[in-house]
Amino acid sequence: MFKHIKSDLPASIVVFFVALPLCLGIALASGAPLFSGLIAGIVGGIVVGGLSGSKIGVSGPAAGLAAIVLTAxxxxxxxxxxxxxxxxxxxxxxxxxFLRAGIIGYYFPSSVIKGMLTGIGIIIILKQIPHFFGFDSDPEGDFAFFQVDGQNTFSEIFMALNNISLGSTIVGFIGLGILILWSNVLSKKGKIFQLIQGPLVAVVFGIVYFFITSQDSKYGISSKHLVSVPVPDSFDMFMSQFSFPNFSAISNPEIWVVGFTIALVASLETLLCVEATDKLDPHKNVTPTNRELLAQGTGNIISGMIGGLPITQVIVRSSANIQSGGRTKMSAIIHGFFLLISVILIPTLLNKIPLSVLAAVLLVVGYKLAKPALFKKMYKLGWKQFIPFTVTVLGIVFTDLLVGIGLGLGVGIIVILIKSFQNSHFLHIEDKSNGVHKIKMTLAEEVTFFNKGAILKELYSLPRDTYLELDVRKTRYLDNDIIEILDDFAIKAKERNIDIKLISERGIIENPTSYIEFFKLRKKTA
Structure with a gap:
């Protein structure tokens, strides 16, 4: 586990700085105690990180569950x-x-997964622009288009541009410059710049800037533009921040409905994130999905028992981990310990970190997820990849994560149906001599009820006096609906003087009287 600690430790620091404001902001957006978000982040890092089979996935409270939590x-x-x-x-x-439901994640097309990553990258950028300029009226981590304060993603940006805080903006731009310089230049100059990550330097600069400038000055940073971690005065007050379930309410059926909803949504988000992070992983590790569900379930039980929010694997933290060079699950576990230690020992120092410098870190993460070159690459792959990808991106940006993925998946299914309609058979005219149309139709390897329309159209558009060769030698699965169509067409064929030669691996049959009996016998023989 410590084999790659030189890579995992710096990565865990970056993930810690990304996770800290998101844990607090998601709790705020959920209408829950702020400390509940930190509990979920700690449990997601230490417990889920330890039990998970993912080497680079990071778990914690998810913005996608905020609306469910707020209502519940x-x-x-x-x-x-x-x-x-x-x-x-x-x-x-x-x-x-235990029911091995983890396989569900593999049924989402690659174009939708890439669209999810790109959409989240764009959302991260759009949501961090107000924080970058020191306009923080909207809770951090609110990743839906319509926000809890009545604004939407774009109106919030316009309001931020009209309410720029000079001190926060200065820190944001300098922090962003440090990150770009560190990533593109200094990290290639020596090992010291690889061990000490740019985000840590940017955060330290932000804290120093806050201390050397007055909050009341033109260039100062107001306390409302800083991280806000609960600061207990004593051990008893620290312990009082934990909440415990009221199990006397377990007989309430509404609680069971909410519990099942949390399980379903959290599992789906986790499986999609697993699929996405495995694609991002430069070492192409494959996460055991059923084990991931077991780990997430255990984490949610522990988080719920001590007052934490629901947990999922989260793409923002996971992608930050990958981009920072994380190699094993130790980076996720260590980030969890950083969260735990910091809220116990240095909450006052954490509250001196400007939100604008953390926004700069997330802007870099978002850009790496949504690089313009990816749009060009997806376009070159053709419309079957580009349209589901684009719909997923737009759906996530203008609605929310699950709706966007659902729209992308729906379009992907439509694309499959269109291609299935087109590829059910091959039809070409071989000879037209003596007034007889000789046509050969070769059925595909799998022909299902999706192909009914295409085959019906071709069969009933055949002219009179046609000689049809129907080749099923390559067909391994033929839906009963298609067999019934062929059986019905045999009657029409006689009326229109259409002769049919059925070619199969069992031989050639001229004008078969019953396709149903033929294919039943063929299946038994096989």
Missing amino acids: IGTLGGYQNFLVAVVIGGAIQIIFG
């Missing part, structure tokens, strides 16, 4: 009742793992 806390009668649903959701995820 109100309908279930309080946060402690909601925690029961989180525990139930975790238990259901473990059941999913």
